[in-house]
Amino acid sequence: MLQDGLSLYESRGLILRAFQEGGIFFSATDRSGGFLDALSSEYLKGLRSRADWVVDSFGLLDGAELDAMVRESIGTWGAEFAMESVLWAEEAS
Incomplete structure (x- = not known):
């Protein structure tokens, strides 16, 4: 299911896949912000909160x-x- 989701986002230009020595990495594109802005506010609020937690917990x-x-x-x-x-x-x- 995760692979299907990543493939869908990649096919729509929302993420970029990069093959590097440490593995496969994904990053947002310039289209990602507009997509996130189109999501419902409660969903987006939770998504941003979880993203902030990931950065705070593992970013360093x-x-x-x-x-x-x-x-x-x-x-x-x-x-x-x-x-x-x-x-x-x-x-x-």
Whole structure:
């Protein structure tokens, strides 16, 4: 689902994909601001809040530090994602 979303945004010129030594990176384009401005205000407010949190939490980490943090936390996050998928399955039925 994530890959489909990224591909859609890329096909509309909203993000750029860059293949670099450290992996695949995505960045906003000059069209991204207009797209975000067109979203509903509550959704956009939440999106901006989450983006600010990401920058505040991880913005000073370099690639190696971020990679180490993700590797240390993936077990915990994996459990959260597994539980979330169970909840989605229950909602669908």
